[in-house]
Amino acid sequence: MLALAFAGQGFQEKGMGLDVFGHYPGLVQLATDILGYDLAELCRDDPDDLLTRTEYTQPAMYVVNALRHFERVRREDTPADFYLGHSLGEYNALLAAGVLDFETGLRLVRKRGELMAAASGGGMTAVLGVTVPELLDMLHEDGVDGVDLAGFNTDTQTVISGTLPVLEAAHRCLGQRRIRFSALRVSGPFHSRYMEPARAEFARYLSGFRFAEPRQPVIANVTGLPHESGAVAGLLAEQLVRPVRWTDSIRHLLALDPRVEFSEIGGESLVRMARTIRKRSGTDAEQSHHRKVSRGHVPV
Template identity: 60%
Template sequence: MVFALLFPGQGAQFRGMGNDLFPRYPGLTRFAADVLGYDLAALCRDDPDGVLARTRYTQPALFVVNALHTFEREHHERRRADYYLGHSLGEYNALLAAGAFDFETGLRLVAKRAELMDAASGGAMTAVMDAPEARLREIFAEHDVSGVDVAGYNTDQQLVIAAPDEVLRAAHAALQEHGVRFAPLRVSAPFHSRYMAPVRAEFEEFLRGFTFDVPHTPVIANTTGRPHRPDALVAALGEQLVSPVRWTDSVRHLLGEDPDLEYEEIGGQAVQRMVARIRQATPVATTESRE
């Protein structure tokens, strides 16, 4: 029976997260505060001025809280995973859990990623419901809307699109005219799209300053829906910034390994709900078709 451990990404944060963990890991909590330059425990507890919703703070906070949840799980010798899978930012927690880098390295990578992504602007993202990619392309072509990228394949029923602000406004108008449901996301830039190319270049240069280990457990890459190649980790993490999160493909890869896939999410239920929807929409493969 294949067992996967799942890690959520940006959007899973909430005020008070980690309150039960910080007192149990005071050393790591103080270390994280020293690296980040602010009191992470206080920020998560109080969320002053709503800063926990800002990418610069959201990503390091989630990374640390997810990491502490993982350490707590390992301390209690819970079932070992056959695969790790994280959604966007969660991929860094997956790589940490698999031993690709240590806590300090992961925190420094995430802090730099968050800083660069927070500084990006001039666009946003929108979740679109019950409209396949081909249908979206038809709608946008009909309304002469160009420049929209698919930034995430969350489930068969939900895609995420990204574009500059003026393009996204035109896309919203086109979707509304066709009765397609959508929900703008609270992000500051068109993440996981071509528009993040300058961020990718700077982040890859930063990544080259670190050494990574071969993961002891396969980690599914957001960009391919297949296990990371250890010799291509820098390129893959850079590519993640400009490519869609292929969550549906990633989950289907694991279901192809075992249709009875079992899974557990670290810290919540956001991504495991998506897994359940993908499983429901995935035909059960026969032994012959899997071979």
């Protein structure tokens, strides 16, 4: 069994997409027309460091992921049995499974990026080397309230969201205990209760679109399980206020087939996380080293 994963925000870089843009001039022009700026130029030159801004990052990552997947299909690589994506990457998974088309996905991602970019007064932090119960116990001991769990990347890599004062308190708590953490380069407290206004507006926007049944199963971030019929719009809206259940997603696939093979479009970090989860689950004897996560390179 093959599961194909798509990377999300956090892995954008200047020059991305230049390997595939020339193969799909019509789609690149369509993206440019929809977005209102030259997408190829943005990725090539990254003027004014725009690729660090959510409203530009998300459409750019979506398009690059999509074109790289089209290249994979064109090479007649082994078809995937399951698709999944980390946060933003879920839109590429839905595209790959035929739930939405390229243009619909881009319009949704553009709106999503605008709404998320408008969020302010908060941020996200990756906490490394402790389990969720251990993390919650530490925060509780120090009276740190208002932190939301925003992503379960592995058993010992958790992303938290909150307002800036809350995150500052969480950082003090972690620093005093010499727990490793990395503040992410994002504009707001994504995947948390603080995104509720964005969720409500995005839900209204999603109501104007229709989604097809997937040709292959797509794992939803919100549940860690395959999307069910008629639930796509609701889960995409909920994704803004709910954690990314990456660990549950990988464990679901491992339960179906302990020997499942993972491949990735847009990087290697999701496959590495899957290997870590597999090892912790006792289904892989492969030896691996704990990967250090640098600032801004945890997917969100």
